[in-house]
Amino acid sequence: xxxxxxxxxxVILSEAASLxxxxxxxxxxxVNLFWYVQYPGQHLQLLLKYFSGDxxxxxxxxxxxxxxKSKFSFNLRKPSVQWSDxxxxxxxxxxxxxxxxxxxxxRLFVKA
Amino acid sequence: xxxxxxxxxxxxxxxxxNVTLSCEQNLNHDAMYWYRQDPGQGLRLIYYSQIVNxxxxxxxxxxxxxxxxxxxxxxxxxxxxxxxxxxxxxxxSSRVEAFQPQHFGDGTRxxxx
Numbered sequence: 140x141x142x143x144x145x146x147x148x149x150v151i152l153s154e155a156a157s158l159x160x161x162x163x164x165x166x167x168x169x170v171n172l173f174w175y176v177q178y179p180g181q182h183l184q185l186l187l188k189y190f191s192g193d194x195x196x197x198x199x200x201x202x203x204x205x206x207x208k209s210k211f212s213f214n215l216r217k218p219s220v221q222w223s224d225x226x227x228x229x230x231x232x233x234x235x236x237x238x239x240x241x242x243x244x245x246r247l248f249v250k251a
Numbered sequence: 252x253x254x255x256x257x258x259x260x261x262x263x264x265x266x267x268x269n270v271t272l273s274c275e276q277n278l279n280h281d282a283m284y285w286y287r288q289d290p291g292q293g294l295r296l297i298y299y300s301q302i303v304n305x306x307x308x309x310x311x312x313x314x315x316x317x318x319x320x321x322x323x324x325x326x327x328x329x330x331x332x333x334x335x336x337x338x339x340x341x342x343x344s345s346r347v348e349a350f351q352p353q354h355f356g357d358g359t360r361x362x363x364x
Contacts, residue, residue: 143293173351182254183341183355229293231351237282237301238309239351241293 162230
């Protein structure tokens with residue numbers, strides 16, 4: 140069965156540190172890839188998505204993610220985090236149709 | 252502002268009871284989804300609907316039922332057949348061509364007494 144793995148369940152960083160959150164999926168065919176974010180007290184929202192084309196995708200608030208097909212990975216990055224980036228981040232994959240598979244989430248806490 | 256409204260926020264159920272979770276959207280989205288979230292796990296798809304009067308089972312549909320009589324509404328019933336219903340339930344919606352949830356509600360936390 141298809142699955143999505145997020146390696147870090149909790150990450151603590153200081154402001155201005157660089158961020159990389161790992162995401163790997165298990166599916167050999169064509170995928171669409173997503174990162175969602177849930178800020179404290181807010182709804183889950185789409186951060187960025189990859190369907191095709193340039194494997195380096197830029198999203199909102201300075202986030203980017205790189206699709207590496209050979210590694211089945213879609214890691215999320217940000218060069219310099221801010222306190223306001225404290226949130227829970229979910230990686231997700233669709234393999235066709237409406238069935239999106241989510242990872243377990245990574246809770247990021249940024250110390251001011 | 253457009254969005255998704257889920258009610259109630261907290262729900263308690265006795266063993267053997269059916270309960271219905273409400274989900275209403277005013278985004279004019281055709282597609283709606285129900286997800287279940289358990290601690291340490293990602294969201295798992297229960298049911299989704301692409302259009303009124305049509306819905307499809309997701310990965311964990313057993314013990315749940317839905318209806319889609321109106322575009323705006325997609326209620327989820329947790330039946331007594333669901334053996335482990337205690338969880339956080341999220342409703343979502345999207346334009347049908349998006350193929351993935353774009354907007355989420357605040358969720359309903361269901362607990363068994």
